[in-house]
Amino acid sequence: MSRTLIFKDIDEPGLATIDVYRRRGGYGDVLRKALQTPHEALVNDLKASGLRGRGGAGFSMGTKASFLPQGKMDKFLVCNADESEPGTFKDREILQKNPHLLIEGMIIAAYAIGANKAFIYIRGEYTQQADVLEAAVAEARSAGVLGSLDLWVHRGAGAYICGEETALLDSLEGKRGNPRLKPPFPANQGLYQGPTLINNVETLATIPIILTLGAEEYAKIGVQGSTGTKLVSVSGNVQRPGNYEIELGVSSREIIYGLAGGPADGREVKLWFPGGSSSPVLTKDDLDLAYDFDTLAKAGSMLGSGAIIVVDDSNSVVDVCLWLAEFYRHESCGKCTPCREGTNWTVKMLERIQQGVATPMDLDIMASVQEQIIGNCLCVLGDAMAMPVGSMVKKFREEFEDHLERARLANPLAGDQPPVVDPVLIQGAVA
Amino acid sequence: MTDVKRFSNGSRVPGWDEAVDLEKDPATVPDAATTEVPAQLRAHIEELVVRYPDKRSASIPAMAAAQEVHGWMSPTAFEQVAAVLQVTPAFLVSVASFYDMLDTQPYGSRRVYVCTNISCSLRGGRELLGRLQESLADAEDVQVRPFECLGACDIAPMASVDGVYVGPIEDAEVGTLAEQIRAGADPLPDKQLVKRACADPNAASTS
Numbered sequence: 001m002s003r004t005l006i007f008k009d010i011d012e013p014g015l016a017t018i019d020v021y022r023r024r025g026g027y028g029d030v031l032r033k034a035l036q037t038p039h040e041a042l043v044n045d046l047k048a049s050g051l052r053g054r055g056g057a058g059f060s061m062g063t064k065a066s067f068l069p070q071g072k073m074d075k076f077l078v079c080n081a082d083e084s085e086p087g088t089f090k091d092r093e094i095l096q097k098n099p100h101l102l103i104e105g106m107i108i109a110a111y112a113i114g115a116n117k118a119f120i121y122i123r124g125e126y127t128q129q130a131d132v133l134e135a136a137v138a139e140a141r142s143a144g145v146l147g148s149l150d151l152w153v154h155r156g157a158g159a160y161i162c163g164e165e166t167a168l169l170d171s172l173e174g175k176r177g178n179p180r181l182k183p184p185f186p187a188n189q190g191l192y193q194g195p196t197l198i199n200n201v202e203t204l205a206t207i208p209i210i211l212t213l214g215a216e217e218y219a220k221i222g223v224q225g226s227t228g229t230k231l232v233s234v235s236g237n238v239q240r241p242g243n244y245e246i247e248l249g250v251s252s253r254e255i256i257y258g259l260a261g262g263p264a265d266g267r268e269v270k271l272w273f274p275g276g277s278s279s280p281v282l283t284k285d286d287l288d289l290a291y292d293f294d295t296l297a298k299a300g301s302m303l304g305s306g307a308i309i310v311v312d313d314s315n316s317v318v319d320v321c322l323w324l325a326e327f328y329r330h331e332s333c334g335k336c337t338p339c340r341e342g343t344n345w346t347v348k349m350l351e352r353i354q355q356g357v358a359t360p361m362d363l364d365i366m367a368s369v370q371e372q373i374i375g376n377c378l379c380v381l382g383d384a385m386a387m388p389v390g391s392m393v394k395k396f397r398e399e400f401e402d403h404l405e406r407a408r409l410a411n412p413l414a415g416d417q418p419p420v421v422d423p424v425l426i427q428g429a430v431a
Numbered sequence: 432m433t434d435v436k437r438f439s440n441g442s443r444v445p446g447w448d449e450a451v452d453l454e455k456d457p458a459t460v461p462d463a464a465t466t467e468v469p470a471q472l473r474a475h476i477e478e479l480v481v482r483y484p485d486k487r488s489a490s491i492p493a494m495a496a497a498q499e500v501h502g503w504m505s506p507t508a509f510e511q512v513a514a515v516l517q518v519t520p521a522f523l524v525s526v527a528s529f530y531d532m533l534d535t536q537p538y539g540s541r542r543v544y545v546c547t548n549i550s551c552s553l554r555g556g557r558e559l560l561g562r563l564q565e566s567l568a569d570a571e572d573v574q575v576r577p578f579e580c581l582g583a584c585d586i587a588p589m590a591s592v593d594g595v596y597v598g599p600i601e602d603a604e605v606g607t608l609a610e611q612i613r614a615g616a617d618p619l620p621d622k623q624l625v626k627r628a629c630a631d632p633n634a635a636s637t638s
Contacts, residue, residue, distance in 0.1 A: 007629060010629045011628045011629050074484075083582050084579060084580060084582065085580070086548040086549055086550065086579075086580035086584075087548075087549065087550050087580070087584055088580075088582065088584075089582045089583055089584055089585060091582075092582050092583070093629055096625065097629070117484070123582070124491075124495065124530075124532045125532070125544070125578070125581050125582065125591060125594075126582065127594030128594060128595065128596065128624070128625055152482045152483075154482075154488075154491075154492065155491070155492055155495065156491065156530070157491050157494070157495060157530035157531070157532040157533050158530050158531035158532035158533075158578075158579070159529060159530050159531060160579050160580075171491065172488060173485060173487060173488055174485070174487035174488045174489065174490035174491060174526065175487070175526060176525060176526055176529040177529060177530075192484055192485060233584065233585070235550035235584030235585060235587060236549065236550045236553045236554075236584070236587075237553055237554075241550075241584060241585045241586075241587065242585045242629065243585065243629055273549075277548070277549055277580075307584075309549055309550055309553075309584070311549075311553060315553060319552075320549060320553075323547070323548065323549050323552050324549060327548055327549075327579060327580070330579065331579060333529075
């Protein structure tokens with residue numbers, strides 16, 4: 001069930017100040033001991049804890065840190081606080097209520113990789129949280145806990161794509177936030193061409209907790225392959241939307257119904273996104289899946305950022321699909337053609353369905369557009385639309401066809417005849 | 432069928448009939464000595480620059496600071512930031528046009544962002560946007576616009592009023608909120624995100 005490590009006393013007044021944080025044991029023995037441990041031993045500890053990145057990709061944090069080259073060059077640590085994945089608001093809670101936990105995690109991470117400069121890239125919309133964070137960093141600096149670490153808060157200016165690590169680096173360098181070609185990975189060539197470790201807020205904030213408990217103890221929490229606790233943001237059609245800290249591996253039903261209260265009385269779950277709007281949707285039949293990285297991946301979806309969006313049966317899947325596609329169309333940076341054009345055409349086709357000028361064949365075309373986006377771009381923004389849209393068309397095809405037919409009959413221009421479809425488009429869909 | 436938006440020249444893209452002016456000087460870096468920059472803005476930007484190994488990194492926070500002063504990224508604002516950072520205004524325009532929070536047109540210096548992403552739309556975010564836009568249509572200095580997921584789905588439907596997150600906004604509160612925005616007052620003080628406990632098991636259902 002729910003076990004609180006990160007959220008322990010999260011609502012305690014004044015936790016965002018260094019005095020209260022210290023009183024609760026922060027910046028204490030754990031930090032002192034960590035800064036005397038050899039670098040490799042620390043990285044090995046992180047590996048042994050089994051901590052997987054909390055931002056979305058779920059890559060082993062310790063392994064990522066071990067990719068950074070040794071040596072005397074300028075290395076950077078960047079905290080990704082550009083939390084923009086729709087449905088995700090967990091990092092906001094840490095930034096606003098317990099910023100010193102993040103800062104302590106960053107001091108340790110920077111020491112482990114040998115970085116002396118660190119940035120927290122926070123999304124521009126989080127002005128209130130950025131103010132709290134900046135005050136906390138200033139407090140830590142004047143209290144001397146930062147040591148030789150040069151840590152700054154950098155505010156973004158509103159772009160979903162800047163949550164993608166390489167786009168974030170470009171944005172931090174003061175450019176348009178376009179993703180870069182990988183490899184080289186940021187661990188080798190990141191910020192200002194220097195080796196860079198980028199981690200999510202929650203990942204970095206977990207480091208002091210791991211060291212307090214001990215890596216082996218921490219690894220016992222959760223399940224094999226998905227250790228520890230996870231902050232889960234539950235939103236949409238539930239009675240108690242909010243952030244919950246869970247032990248990885250609990251059943252999804254327990255989170256959606258037990259913690260968040262489930263949909264309003266008389267309604268039931270129609271579909272849910274297990275890891276932000278970018279994850280392929282699951283249905284009410286999947287509610288008993290264990291909520292951990294591997295189980296969700298096996299079920300054809302992903303844990304992503306841990307944002308559960310619940311859609312109940314009062315909503316049309318076509319509406320949800322269109323809202324989703326509109327967002328990705330707006331946020332596509334435009335660098336890669338499959339994403340730029342694919343998101344645009346998906347929106348147009350969904351609008352045709354809504355207007356009653358589509359045919360069932362358009363659903364096949366739409367599905368094929370999604371297939372052609374996946375894996376063909378520099379970053380996964382296009383995939384992030386293609387996967388949920390593709391999964392919705394696949395799992396709710398009947399409803400799409402129903403909707404399409406009803407909209408067509410309701411459209412006075414459509415008449416009794418099915419609309420004429422460009423034969424070129426039909427050929428393209430056969431592949 | 433949907434109407435395709437066209438420019439006055441009939442084209443769907445701007446600049447169709449404007450050839451490059453070959454006589455014009457190439458973009459230059461404004462002279463730091465002769466460009467007038469408000470002292471406070473200059474000091475703020477100079478303070479930002481030293482944080483980064485490369486001064487260009489300061490371009491986004493510097494423009495945000497200039498936008499505070501000018502209300503939007505006007506040509507003058509670009510000129511001033513460019514003069515302090517010693518980059519071309521064109522570089523800054525290319526960056527500013529990428530980011531949603533930097534306005535290259537004077538839409539209004541008071542910014543109300545209404546989230547219309549999935550979680551908010553499921554709880555009436557789009558209706559909220561429509562009603563706020565309607566109520567504030569005549570408030571010239573206020574822009575009300577749909578925005579990407581603002582990361583506050585727990586208080587859906589919500590809005591960010593000059594950076595202050597408020598929600599969940601009930602239908603009956605839209606009028607009050609609009610009046611508060613118009614008057615520049617603290618928006619719905621009881622409904623502000625910062626006052627909310629983390630996950631409130633007793634929170635009432637709003638759907």
